[in-house]
Amino acid sequence: MSDPSLTNRPPANRPLLQVDNLVVEFPTRRGVLRAIDDVSFHIDPGEVLGVVGESGAGKSLTGASIIGLLEPPGRVAGGTISLDGSRIDNLPPDKMRRVRGKQIGAIFQDPLTSLNPLYSVGQQLIETITTHLPMNQAEARKRAIELLAEVGIPAPERRIDQYPHQFSGGMRQRVVIALALCANPRLIVADEPTTALDVSIQAQIIALLKRLCRDHGTAVMLITHDMGVIAETADRVAVMYAGRIAEIGPVRQVIKHALHPYTVGLMGSIPSVGMDRARLAQIDGAMPRLNAIPQGCAFNPRCPKVFERCRVDRPDLMQSGPTQVACWLHEPQRAAPSAGRPQNAANAAGGRHG
């Protein structure tokens, strides 16, 4: 505990990750597409920030910008990204590669893109461990077996010498998670890490991520569409829509008392056990394409609460209680007269059930 290099804990009260006014663009023949438009947030040491939102909202691009793996022609066209107080958005590629292996671990959704089919699972783990940690082959192999056991692979000492195709989908994903954990990173960017996993393994992986946060102060940016996972894992959650943050706040607040009409729609479309409905509530339509983002609020063509101003002015994030929300319904002076009404009832219903 006394040696800071062992606990990976940065000085208190400074966010581990700070993203300010991030802009990501794709130059195309028909002009520049702005995929991430002025996104700012932070993650504290030991904190889990959940990121949710419809396909194409810009969740993965935000994650890819942080780990420096934005695929050209995509580029960070504005804003800054700092890890523990130092800018990482302008590092040369070789420096960034070291930061990525050692300080930031990445978990992607598709396990096949992260695993090399020609090498055994053990070879890949051992290679990564020896690159980043001062260990010899035997030590690295021992650590690799421990990691496989930690992510719930049965009989790891036997499975370690098998190849990715011999593992089931869920097991491959757990190997990818083991790879990301190899060097004890301080930040983990996990893009849909449990999507391919069944619930019980999911519970295990989530317990593992939470343990890392608690014991090592590891921070996690957890990108997922699974609200259940967010509900039990995240401390705060950011809801993204069309390249911007629509709502960000404490997870309980956002799930139980969603403010943004888009968040309300998202919550309604989740099936749950015991809910007997012929059809699920669905948000009709689709997110706008990048070259056709509507004027004003980007959600306005799909929004059940749309009014005149939404079609003209674009709302920025506004504080509303502990949450920040980009919606004109929650503009401070507009929301003020009715603020007292739903609040009390909502709080009473939201109390702990024991």
Add this chain to the structure above:
Amino acid sequence: MADTTQEAPLLKIAGLKRYFDVSPPLLNRILERQPRLTLRAVDGVDFTINRGETFSIVGESGCGKSTVARLIVGLYRPTAGSIVFDGVDMSGLQSRKAMAPLRRRQQMIFQDPYASLNPRWRVRDIIAEPIRAFDLIQGSDKVAARVGELLRQVGLSPVDGEKYPHEFSGGQRQRISIARALASQPEFLVCDEPTSALDVSVQAQILNLMKDLQRQLRLTYLFISHNLAVVYHISDHVAVMYLGRIAEVAPTRSLFSRPRHPYTRMLLDTIPDLDMTGRQRTPVAGEVPNPINPPPGCSFHPRCPFANHRCKREQPQPKQVDDALVACHGVEEGRLPPDTRPLTVAPSLTA
């Protein structure tokens, strides 16, 4: 739901097995005296699927769900057992030619809408491919008209046929996969985690679309998912698989409200708590077993709180209990405490 009790089932599976040889290379076996290793991915599975229903398989990663799906659509050959589709034993048919008319009636939708569509083909050619392969419609005008109709059926527009897969979002690509699967006018769709790669709002659209199509076209679904809430929503019957075998099959509400098998009970305990009542998900007890070397007797016994002497020696066989089929000595002997769960949802989610 249509009354399906009168008709013969569409699919009947009996004693289905699939083993994989996962031995180390021959040289290692000789030099290091390592034995041959067999992995029993599917180890004796029986179930029937009625016409027009949705039958789901749930179970932990690696329990053999995808292998069952692949056996049914003929992507793997069974090691043993029979797959009877509409009265014909498919495992008995040897040539591709004899299979073709039956294969047309079964299609598969995969989890990954990115990998399963050929990126170099236009969407209209992707969808027309099964029509041409099975020679269902002649004349390019008629094929084009049919492709347009299929695109409309899945909520896209006929002009989308001109585009390439990369021009679509994940949800739209899954709609294209569904259109492609429907192109050969199948009765039976095997859906292996069809919405797992999609976000919730798109998932809701796809699940609603699947239900609408099922009603319109009287489709039968085999649905595989690890999301128990989705399975609850879409299924008529649910089978719980464990280590290559079936622990319990029951009508959906019965399975979720009165789980009988200890493993089913454990799975239900792991459903994420969206109501945020502070309930902790019960962590998985014990180690996930290894299908290369499964435990003797009931393969669930190392993790089962009700295991006794008999469980460690004798493999339980499926037995009828009320409306369920359950493979458990404890249930058969009546020594398990009943487990009933109210099917209630948080008011915040139903509002």
